């Protein structure tokens with residue numbers, strides 16, 4: 001594609017630059033630039049891409065998009081915001097790949113990964129080739145790719161859509177984080193259905209206030225487009241029990257489908273019955289009732305199931321089909337995942353790393369637990385500090401044995417994070433064991449028959465990030481090893 005043809009998509013009044021080379025690729029990282037690349041300079045938190053423009057030209061860049069004049073021997077096109085331009089150019093360069101895919105975006109504080117897996121499974125069972133983009137991986141058909149972010153930056157995102165389109169994916173589901181919405185990573189992406197799970201405290205390090213956090217989430221709905229501007233109508237699938245839905249209804253021009261348990265909604269769950277083995281409820285939709293029996297545990301998973309059914313129905317799939325898929329799903333890795341190494345107590349690994357998710361999971365466990373409940377809880381470094389004392393309080397409120405330990409300390413000192421947690425539980429009973437492996441061994445070594453251990457915060461993660469280095473660490477593996485060691489020790493002493 002010629003440079004001018006590509007830049008035309010920005011619809012800027014400024015004239016095209018002199019020189020119109022053929023653009024072979026679009027890059028925002030100077031080290032990936034090759035002969036014929038268009039290099040887009042992004043001013044990041046740690047690096048300013050403008051400072052790397054000359055290096056990019058040395059690597060073969062044929063043209064540059066920047067926010068300021070640069071002294072380089074190739075055409076430079078100035079835009080107000082290169083991140084925004086990057087998203088629009090990426091969409092154009094790859095031929096608007098999301099426009100040919102039925103795309104469902106999911107936003108909300110908790111439940112995005114879980115719900116996206118439920119929706120993907122429903123689409124796949126309905127006979128579609130599917131794609132998925134989210135916290136754990138990107139999936140194109142059956143092939144999985146590693147990811148750095150829950151919602152990738154725009155070039156990676158549009159490249160992924162192009163790959164999906166080339167591979168014949170017709171239905172894709174993606175998590176849309178509030179960071180991504182705020183950074184404009186999804187500009188140029190054509191969603192057919194946008195789903196909202198819930199809004200509770202997280203990411204205040206970035207958004208500062210809950211109002212601004214909610215406003216970032218609302219972008220998914222305000223940018224969704226008009227209900228009838230395309231061949232198939234756009235749908236917003238919203239949680240009627242969450243107060244933020246009121247704002248999303250106000251800002252969207254799409255059709256609306258609501259779901260919920262308490263407030264009146266288009267899709268409702270009634271007669272909910274919870275057990276440690278699974279959940280049953282009656283689904284009420286369009287005046288009809290359907291019995292549902294699923295393996296997912298906890299009331300919060302009823303919300304995830306309703307959101308998934310909403311997305312399916314908005315995509316033209318019959319409720320019966322969606323329900324039969326839901327009933328067959330085993331679970332999502334690291335979400336209420338039980339670890340069974342032959343021990344006589346229960347170990348649950350769960351990705352709860354927000355106050356609301358921790359409370360939901362612990363409430364669920366308390367409903368079924370007959371004996372003691374251990375919780376291992378920690379808080380990520382370089383993330384919302386305000387949630388630390390809240391999570392500690394929740395751990396103490398619901399567990400008989402709260403243990404505070406390290407999550408991913410990132411650049412922070414683990415003890416400082418733990419002290420922030422302790423601020424929320426002055427005078428309460430708890431234990432602090434900074435090393436996560438030691439904490440897991442302590443809980444495994446202390447638990448008696450019938451007790452429950454919840455290892456919260458890291459779920460599917462297979463690393464622990466300390467001072468910029470990701471060390472191998474998997475709660476599930478660590479717990480299994482602790483149980484085996486304990487069993488061996490017991491045998492020896494017998």
Ligand SMILES: CC(=O)N[C@H]1[C@@H](OP(=O)(O)OP(=O)(O)OC[C@H]2O[C@@H](n3ccc(=O)[nH]c3=O)[C@H](O)[C@@H]2O)O[C@H](CO)[C@@H](O)[C@@H]1O[C@H](C)C(=O)N[C@@H](C)C(=O)N[C@H](CCC(=O)O)C(=O)O
Nearest residue numbers: 028029030042043044045046047049149150151153177179
């Ligand atoms: C705060 C934040 O979102 N940062 C994102 C941002 O990093 P940054 O601003 O530090 O970028 P940078 O390293 O300074 O680089 C700036 C530019 O220079 C370029 N560069 C850089 C180095 C170099 O040698 N050459 C070069 O050309 C880079 O390609 C980039 O274009 O741009 C990077 C590339 O796009 C992102 O990976 C990175 O996400 C980091 C890893 C991150 O942790 N983000 C979190 C906060 C986040 O986005 N989380 C949400 C989900 C949260 C949730 O689900 O709960 C997410 O969607 O993942």
Ligand SMILES: Nc1ncnc2c1ncn2[C@@H]1O[C@H](COP(=O)(O)OP(=O)(O)OP(=O)(O)O)[C@@H](O)[C@H]1O
Nearest residue numbers: 109110111112113114135300335350351352357361
């Ligand atoms: N609908 C829900 N409401 C509240 N808590 C939930 C809900 N669904 C899942 N959870 C809890 O939140 C944790 C994270 O769930 P999930 O990974 O699906 O959320 P997410 O929104 O993708 O999170 P992240 O933003 O970190 O990617 C789960 O392990 C569970 O403890």
Ligand SMILES: N[C@H](CCC[C@H](N)C(=O)O)C(=O)O
Nearest residue numbers: 353379380383407408457458
């Ligand atoms: N997507 C979330 C993941 C948090 C996972 C938790 N283990 C932590 O490190 O805080 C974030 O980047 O805030």
Ligand SMILES: [Mg+2]
Nearest residue numbers: 112113135175
């Ligand atoms: Mg996720």
